[in-house]
Each structure stands twice: as C-alpha cells, then as structure tokens.
Amino acid sequence: MNYRSMTGSEDSDLVEIKETLSELLDVLRMRDAKAEPVETPESAISDTVDYAKRLLTIRTGRRRFLPPGYFDGPALTILLDLYVSDREKRQVAVSDAVAVSGAPTSTALRCIATMENDGYVSKQPDPSDKRRTLLQATPRAIADIEKLTTLWRKTL
Numbered sequence: 001m002n003y004r005s006m007t008g009s010e011d012s013d014l015v016e017i018k019e020t021l022s023e024l025l026d027v028l029r030m031r032d033a034k035a036e037p038v039e040t041p042e043s044a045i046s047d048t049v050d051y052a053k054r055l056l057t058i059r060t061g062r063r064r065f066l067p068p069g070y071f072d073g074p075a076l077t078i079l080l081d082l083y084v085s086d087r088e089k090r091q092v093a094v095s096d097a098v099a100v101s102g103a104p105t106s107t108a109l110r111c112i113a114t115m116e117n118d119g120y121v122s123k124q125p126d127p128s129d130k131r132r133t134l135l136q137a138t139p140r141a142i143a144d145i146e147k148l149t150t151l152w153r154k155t156l
Contacts, residue, residue: 061148066148073107077102078112079120082121083137083141091126094112097135120137120144121137
C-alpha cells in the first residue's frame with residue numbers, strides 16, 4: 001500500500017480532531033464521575049453530540065480570527081497572556097512570555113518571532129532595565145483575541 005505524507009494542514013486537522021475527541025472523553029468522564037442519572041441513552045448521546053457540535057464550532061471558527069498554526073503551539077497561550085496583560089496595564093518581558101507558554105525556550109522564541117512577523121506582537125526595550133525586552137500585543141492581536149473569545153463565550 002502506498003502512503004503519501006500529510007500536509008501541514010492535514011496534520012493540523014488531525015491534531016484538532018484528536019484534541020476534540022479528548023475533550024469529549026473528559027466530558028464523559030466527568031459526567032460518569034458525578035454519577036448523575038441519565039434518563040435515556042438517547043438523551044446522553046444527544047447531549048454529547050450537542051457538546052461536540054459546540055466544540056467543533058469553537059475549533060473551526062477560530063481559523064477565522066488567527067493564522068493557522070497559532071493553536072498548535074505556544075502562540076495562543078502567549079497571545080492570551082498578552083491580551084490580559086494589556087487590559088490590566090501590565091508589562092510582559094519576553095522571558096515571562098516564554099515561561100507562561102510552557103514550551104521550550106527555543107520553540108517559544110521562534111513562535112514570538114513568527115507572531116512579530118505576522119503583526120501580532122511588538123517588542124521594545126524595557127526603559128527601566130536595558131537587559132530586558134518587553135513584548136506587547138498589537139491592536140490587531142487585541143481585536144482578533146476579542147473576536148475569538150466572543151465566539152467562545154457564545155458557543156459555550
């Protein structure tokens with residue numbers, strides 16, 4: 001049998017499907033742990049299907065607001081942190097963004113460079129400590145994160 005290698009988009013779609021199924025399993029496990037009586041098996045399936053539809057809306061809808069790949073690595077975590085920091089008027093050093101991402105330093109720094117090239121973050125020297133570089137979400141990033149979180153709020 002001949003196999004072709006997957007494109008990055010196909011690989012990303014498989015990751016999304018795996019994550020969605022994992023989230024569904026988590027929901028089912030929580031439901032089982034609560035031991036709530038279920039009226040009929042059909043209603044349980046219907047609830048699960050409804051939840052799956054909402055998850056799919058969230059997962060596929062996000063592509064409208066952020067570039068592909070921003071959900072596979074540390075990008076979304078960093079952007080969310082920068083968004084919150086912007087709204088709370090806090091400064092974020094690049095080293096802090098790397099730490100919050102949970103990714104290896106080199107991976108997070110590559111991600112930050114990509115987001116900078118894409119116009120989602122900007123860097124500037126820290127005026128109080130020339131050894132540090134501050135990271136800030138751009139107006140575009142702020143707007144896109146607000147659109148994305150609005151979709152999530154409406155869907156969940």
